[in-house]
Amino acid sequence: MKRAISFFIAVFLFAFMSRVYSQDLTGDDIVKKVNDLINVEAAYMKAKMTITTTSGAKRTFIYKSWSKDKGEKALMRYLEPSRVKGQAILMLNNADDIWMYFPRTGRVRKLATHAKKQKMMDSDFSYEDMGSGETFIEDFNAKRLKDDKYKGEDCYKVELIRKKDADVSYSRLIMWVRKSDFVPLLIEYYDENNPEILIKRLYQENIRVVDGIPTAFKIIMKNEIGNSSTEIELIEVKYDIQISDGMFTERSLKK
Numbered sequence: 509m510k511r512a513i514s515f516f517i518a519v520f521l522f523a524f525m526s527r528v529y530s531q532d533l534t535g536d537d538i539v540k541k542v543n544d545l546i547n548v549e550a551a552y553m554k555a556k557m558t559i560t561t562t563s564g565a566k567r568t569f570i571y572k573s574w575s576k577d578k579g580e581k582a583l584m585r586y587l588e589p590s591r592v593k594g595q596a597i598l599m600l601n602n603a604d605d606i607w608m609y610f611p612r613t614g615r616v617r618k619l620a621t622h623a624k625k626q627k628m629m630d631s632d633f634s635y636e637d638m639g640s641g642e643t644f645i646e647d648f649n650a651k652r653l654k655d656d657k658y659k660g661e662d663c664y665k666v667e668l669i670r671k672k673d674a675d676v677s678y679s680r681l682i683m684w685v686r687k688s689d690f691v692p693l694l695i696e697y698y699d700e701n702n703p704e705i706l707i708k709r710l711y712q713e714n715i716r717v718v719d720g721i722p723t724a725f726k727i728i729m730k731n732e733i734g735n736s737s738t739e740i741e742l743i744e745v746k747y748d749i750q751i752s753d754g755m756f757t758e759r760s761l762k763k
Contacts, residue, residue: 535650547578603639609761632738647674679703
């Protein structure tokens with residue numbers, strides 16, 4: 509009987525301490541944990557990207573990607589369809605520097621600095637979205653809002669407001685962060701010049717644990733202005749890997 513009572517006391521104390529810890533977290537604390545979760549040391553992925561245009565037409569791409577140094581370096585190489593096979597994108601310095609390789613011409617082209625705000629392959633993701641690195645911490649101030657639920661999940665709700673001199677495409681973001689593992693299940697993006705205009709939403713679904721890291725196997729970016737959407741479905745993912753720095757060079761794009 510004493511053992512049973514001790515067990516229930518332990519469960520109660522754990523629940524109580526978890527609640528206290530949850531209440532003590534600031535917006536900055538929550539965003540730091542999100543940042544640590546999504547910016548892994550190294551990653552390899554194979555994925556299918558499906559773009560649905562405003563007219564309802566669909567385009568599908570299969571690609572592989574590698575990243576290193578918490579997303580500071582990233583490489584994407586397209587496998588399908590045949591018209592883009594071999595085409596590659598290299599992003600360094602968290603997408604501040606971008607190169608593209610076109611196999612049909614054998615040429616590498618460096619994009620202008622402002623290109624990071626442009627759509628990647630005419631999708632609803634910008635290069636900035638794909639290679640943002642530490643942007644949540646460096647470019648925004650975080651404010652914890654009232655806790656909320658999203659699809660039945662207990663979530664922290666956090667508002668990120670762009671810092672005065674930050675060169676980012678969004679005036680603010682609002683995140684619903686799952687309390688159990690700090691996965692951002694929903695992110696709302698607001699217009700660069702008008703913080704009242706919602707321009708797109710990011711949904712993360714089908715969360716699985718890979719190499720100890722909670723990972724969304726389905727990611728959807730929905731454009732609320734143009735009524736288009738882009739869905740990324742992971743086919744393969746690995747984190748426990750070693751990647752050479754030599755992969756992230758202009759020369760490697762042609763391989």
